[in-house]
Amino acid sequence: MTIVSIPGSSGYLDKGNRKITYFSNSYVVGLAVVAGIGGLLFGYDTGVISGALLYIKDDFPEVNQSSFLQETIVSMALVGAMIGAAAGGWISDVYGRKKATLSADVVFTLGSLMMAAAPGPYLLIFGRLLVGLGVGVASVTAPVYIAEAAPSEIRGGLVATNVLMITGGQFLSYLINLAFTEVPGTWRWMLGVSALPAIIQFSLMVFLPESPRWLYLKKDKAEAIVVLSKIYDPFRLEEEIDRLAVTLEEERQRKQSVRFWDVFKSKEIRLAFLAGGGLQAFQQLTGCNTVMYYGPTIVQMAGFRSNQLALLLSLIVAALNALGTIVGIYVIDRFGRKKLVLTSLSGVIMSLILISASFMLRSSDHTNGLYGWLAILGLALYIAFFSPGMGPVPWAVNSEIYPEIYRGTCGGMAATVNWVSNLLVAQTFLSLASALGVGSTFLVFAVVAVIAFIFVIVFVPETKGLSFEEVERIWKRKAWGRGDSSEALLAGGDNATA
Secondary structure: OOOEEOOOOOOOEEEOOEEOOOOOOHHHHHHHHHHHHHHHHHHHHHHHHHHHHHHHHHHOHHHHOOHHHHHHHHHHHHHHHHHHHHHHHHHHHHHOHHHHHHHHHHHHHHHHHHHHHOOOHHHHHHHHHHHHHHHHHHHHHHHHHHHHOOOHHHHHHHHHHHHHHHHHHHHHHHHHHHHOOOOOOHHHHHHHOOHHHHHHHHHHHOOOOOOHHHHHHHHOHHHHHHHHHHHOOHHHHHHHHHHHHHHHHHHHHOOOOOOHHHHHOOHHHHHHHHHHHHHHHHHHHOOHHHHHHOHHHHHHHOOOOOHHHHHHHHHHHHHHHHHHHHHHHHHHHHHOHHHHHHHHHHHHHHHHHHHHHHHHHHHHOOOOOHHHHHHHHHHHHHHHHHHHHOOOHHHHHHOOOOOHHHHHHHHHHHHHHHHHHHHHHHHHHHHHHHHHOHHHHHHHHHHHHHHHHHHHHHHOOOOOOOOHHHHHHHHHHHHHOOOOOOOOOOOOHHHHOO
8 A cells, every 4th residue: 555645744644544643543542641650750749849848848947947958859859860760771671661660650659658758858858869760760761662652653742742741740739739738747748649640650551561662672573563553553564563673683783782881882873862862951951840840939039928829820830831731742743843842942042031031120129019920921931932842852852863772771861861950950040049149040041042942953853753763864864974874873993983
């Protein structure tokens, strides 16, 4: 059967009378949603600490008196996430995407319960470390699991489902924060409830299959074909199996295990990792999770002192984040990754300048409440522009730009870059705001966003609707100047050091 590409079809292929759309196959959507609960854990943990911190300070005077302890409570989860992301790629490659996800759920649940029962700030910090380990592993495995089970035409939208779960988790965390504001043990309930999504994901994931690509290339071809048959129609199934057979033969001719430093020996993989790791770094260095971690605190800095009002205004910002991600799911496979992220960054730059100007003007005129509301408007616009593009695109791109043998390792390394950058911002924001002023701190984020815009133009290719094999050819062409390069992806000699 001839496969006809429809011009302007936004990444859909007409296969006979059938188009592949986001909701074409409920089985694939189900896999994406269950795997995406890992994103929900990420998002809930990100958002809940912003509200819980207001009440932790009330219970522990030493925390209230130390910006460093406050930053450490927030950022210790990021330290755990860095470790989890670095290990998650290896665990995912060796033991499979499914087992990696299940292990993340167990660790996250233990950390949540420990935080809820913590008698003092230091055990709370250790619980945050455990939660971070779980989130770090999930941040690597969930996008890869979804991408490897998704048809290429809708892969971006399905991977963006994981980001929707992140933003949905952040929104849910603010709702939970508001619900428990008048309940004894406020912050303990806020933090302890986060164990429920991990338990739910573990219970559902047990019954789901392993990634079909991982099964075919690492374990059981027959089992992989059974899973693939639930994803593709018969005419497309044969095509996918043929591609996997070619990939498997190529993998046999390469090294069978990849170490971290192998990534830098191949020019193609270096270029891919530069694009993927760079996107992950800029996602954090443009300040997104500053708004999520310290949202209520920033609202109070803008002049709104009530804890409840700060949480309510932050809830509105979180709602915009979730809605923006839904927009991202709709347009990422139509508009394309590169155009979407450039449009997103344009709005982010303008919004950060507005926030910066609002705080600078307010510092010179505390009596004018208008500047506080302008700062809140800037935060809302920032999230509205960030969430459709810079939110999902880095995760989608990193799930599809690496060859199979490198996917877990490079995905883990790129996620680690994300968490390191996240930690840097979270651990320094309050100190920077104290030293430079809130307005100047947001102006720094604006400058970083301009650099990110230039980076995307120069280094990030468009991958909309491409198969994994077609994306590999992009990097060969960029590295060697032609699409049919015979250079091995893990080359030796002169090519390895090119």
